[in-house]
Amino acid sequence: MRVRPIAGVATARGRRGLFALLLGALLTLVAACGGGGGSGDDGKKGKDGKGGAERKASQAVVTIAPKNGAKGVDTSGALKVTSAKGRLTSVKVEDAKGRPVAGKVAKDGRGWRPDAHLRSETTYTVDAVAKDTAGRTTARHTTFTTLRPKETFLGTYTPEDGSTVGVGMPVSLRFDRGITHPGAVEKGIKVSASPSVPIEGHWFGNDRLDFRPRTYWKPGTKVTMSLDLDGVEGRPGVYGEQKKSVSFTIGRSQISVVDAKTKKMTVKRDGKTIKTLPITSGAPGHETYNGTMVISERLAVTRMNGATVGFDGEYDIKDVPHAMRLSNSGTFIHGNYWAGRATFGSVNVSHGCVGLFDQRGGGDSSTAAAWFFRKSLLGDVVIVKNSHDETVQPDNGLNGWNMSWATWKG
Numbered sequence: 208m209r210v211r212p213i214a215g216v217a218t219a220r221g222r223r224g225l226f227a228l229l230l231g232a233l234l235t236l237v238a239a240c241g242g243g244g245g246s247g248d249d250g251k252k253g254k255d256g257k258g259g260a261e262r263k264a265s266q267a268v269v270t271i272a273p274k275n276g277a278k279g280v281d282t283s284g285a286l287k288v289t290s291a292k293g294r295l296t297s298v299k300v301e302d303a304k305g306r307p308v309a310g311k312v313a314k315d316g317r318g319w320r321p322d323a324h325l326r327s328e329t330t331y332t333v334d335a336v337a338k339d340t341a342g343r344t345t346a347r348h349t350t351f352t353t354l355r356p357k358e359t360f361l362g363t364y365t366p367e368d369g370s371t372v373g374v375g376m377p378v379s380l381r382f383d384r385g386i387t388h389p390g391a392v393e394k395g396i397k398v399s400a401s402p403s404v405p406i407e408g409h410w411f412g413n414d415r416l417d418f419r420p421r422t423y424w425k426p427g428t429k430v431t432m433s434l435d436l437d438g439v440e441g442r443p444g445v446y447g448e449q450k451k452s453v454s455f456t457i458g459r460s461q462i463s464v465v466d467a468k469t470k471k472m473t474v475k476r477d478g479k480t481i482k483t484l485p486i487t488s489g490a491p492g493h494e495t496y497n498g499t500m501v502i503s504e505r506l507a508v509t510r511m512n513g514a515t516v517g518f519d520g521e522y523d524i525k526d527v528p529h530a531m532r533l534s535n536s537g538t539f540i541h542g543n544y545w546a547g548r549a550t551f552g553s554v555n556v557s558h559g560c561v562g563l564f565d566q567r568g569g570g571d572s573s574t575a576a577a578w579f580f581r582k583s584l585l586g587d588v589v590i591v592k593n594s595h596d597e598t599v600q601p602d603n604g605l606n607g608w609n610m611s612w613a614t615w616k617g
Contacts, residue, residue, distance in 0.1 A: 265343035267293025269335050277351040282327055282438035282446065283391070288319040290337040293345065295319055297336040302329050324395070327438040327446055328355045353438065356446035360384035362416075364432065365503070365605070366585060368453035374423040374460045375501040376586025377605055378432050385413040387442040392416070395447065397433045400424070407616045411602040421612045423588065424457040426477065461587045463579075465540075465561050467495060467594035470552050472561070474579070484575045485552025487543065489559040494596035496538055496559070501605040502587045504532035505580070508569060511539075518558055528569030529580035533561075533589055534604040540589060542569055542576030551575070561591070 268291040273280045280286075286308075288298050294316025300308040308331065310321040316337075325331065333349045362380040366372050378398050386392050389410055398406050398418040402425070408418045424430070431454045436447030463474045467488045474482045489495040509530045513521040516537035530541035542565025543550075543557075550556055551564045565576035572581070588608075601610040 263341075263343070265293065265337075265345040266339040266341075267291070267337040267343070267345040269293075269295070269337045269345050269347040271333050271335060271347055271349040273349075273351045275349045275351070279354045280325075280351050282325040282353050283440060286321055286325065286331075286333075288333065288335045290317055290335075293337040293339040295335060295337045296344070297334075299334045300331055302326070302331055323435065324391070324438045324440075325353050326450070327353050327448070329353050329438075356444075356448070358384075358445045359448045360386070360441045360445050362434070362436065362447075362449060364434075364453065366455045368455065370455045371458045371584065372455055373502065373584045373586030373588065374426065374457055374462070375499070375588040375605070375608060376424070376455070376457070377501070377607055378418040378430065379605055380416045382414045382416075382441070384442060384445055386410075386416075387413065388440055389413070389416075391439050392436065392441050392447070395434065395436045395439045397435070399431050399433075401429045401431075404428075407612075409607060409610070409615045409617065415602065417605070417607050419607055419615070423460070423462075423608075426457055426460050428457040430455055430457065457586075458584055461583065463587070463589045465495075465589060465591045467555065467591060469593075470555065472563075474582070476582075482578070484563060484579065487546065487550050487552075487557055487562040488555045488591070488594060489596065490556050491595075493558045494555075495557070495561060495591050495594045496534065496596055496599035496603075497591050497594050498598035499606060499608040500533040500538065500589050500591065500599060501608070502531045502533065502540075502583060502585055502589065503605045505583065505585060506530045506532075507580075511537075511541075513558065516558075522558065526567070528565050528567070529563070529576040531580065531583060532604070534599055534606065536603055538599070538604070540579070542566075542574065542580070561589070 270289045272287045273285055295312050298310060298312060298319040300310065308321050310319050312319045330350065330352045336344055336346045338344050360382055362382045365379045366376055393408055393416065400406060404420045406418050406420050408416055410416050431452060433452045434449045437450040439447040441447055460477050463472055465472045465486060470486055472484045472486045473480055509527050510525045511527045512523045513519060528542035530539050532539055538559055540561040543562035544565045544567040546556055548564055563576035563579055565574045569577060571577060598609055599606050601607045607615065
């Protein structure tokens with residue numbers, strides 16, 4: 208006999224089964240939407256109402272030149288960082304030793320350039336960050352290496368590092384190659400003073416650059432020249448290689464005035480006359496230059512041969528004592544033992560130099576020449592007046608003081 212199910216009981220069981228199925232499906236759906244219950248913020252909504260994983264990428268585009276891995280990069284003009292559809296917020300450039308390269312982001316935030324040239328044969332890294340208008344960032348990293356110069360130039364300088372010099376001493380650089388990019392070279396040289404004074408550079412031709420203040424240095428001033436010429440292109444394909452700093456100190460002020468008419472020299476130390484010495488200067492036809500001259504060389508004994516300065520056969524003295532150079536063309540103030548003592552202060556007999564009484568060999572410390580040599584420094588000023596000759600040219604020796612400040616600044 209077949210037993211029929213009770214209608215009411217069967218209906219209840221079916222409903223409970225259906226309810227269980229619906230509840231299980233609902234829990235599965237909730238678990239899937241909850242992302243597994245992790246502690247991250249992936250399930251949080253962004254400002255646009257979408258999940259964080261779906262946020263839009265930054266629209267800012269950072270471009271760095273030269274390209275990553277580039278070799279033989281020029282030291283000037285090649286490094287550029289730009290941003291499109293955004294503003295640069297950070298640009299960091301440094302070499303392999305961590306030394307930074309200074310530079311500035313443009314006011315509009317669209318570009319960055321270094322303040323100066325790069326060094327040659329150096330690897331640099333660049334890290335740049337930009338933001339778009341929504342504040343989203345883009346970063347870029349690049350590494351490149353600068354060129355190795357095939358030809359270089361070198362500058363020799365006066366005065367020497369650590370020296371103490373007179374108030375008339377300029378900073379003078381002589382280059383072994385003619386410079387055709389003077390602006391770039393001058394930008395790589397900084398001359399400063401403590402206490403500070405305005406200092407300007409002036410080019411004599413294309414191979415010499417001098418720096419000086421408007422008036423003589425003040426005693427006690429410390430002057431520093433910083434050379435940053437490594438990587439500077441001085442002429443097409445020719446690069447500097449020097450990077451160093453030299454300093455010198457200004458000693459007491461000594462300014463001596465030679466009067467070719469009275470045949471006397473007045474020596475002033477810190478504004479006070481300390482000695483008046485009889486001299487002999489250039490004879491008629493061989494007059495001494497007028498003008499302000501600076502002692503650029505001191506020689507206890509030297510040879511003076513007229514052939515080297517256009518007076519071939521007129522003199523050749525192998526042991527001139529206490530000689531101090533005033534011009535490149537052969538003007539000295541020096542000891543003279545071959546003229547009688549009565550000559551000094553009474554007659555001009557030289558070939559253009561300023562002579563002081565001396566003994567042969569310079570061994571007598573009491574002579575005028577020995578005294579002046581002992582009291583003088585490189586950079587001391589000697590002014591010649593009342594001579595029947597022209598003023599010495601500013602580039603003939605360290606004699607730029609014969610040029611007005613306005614002309615000097617050019």
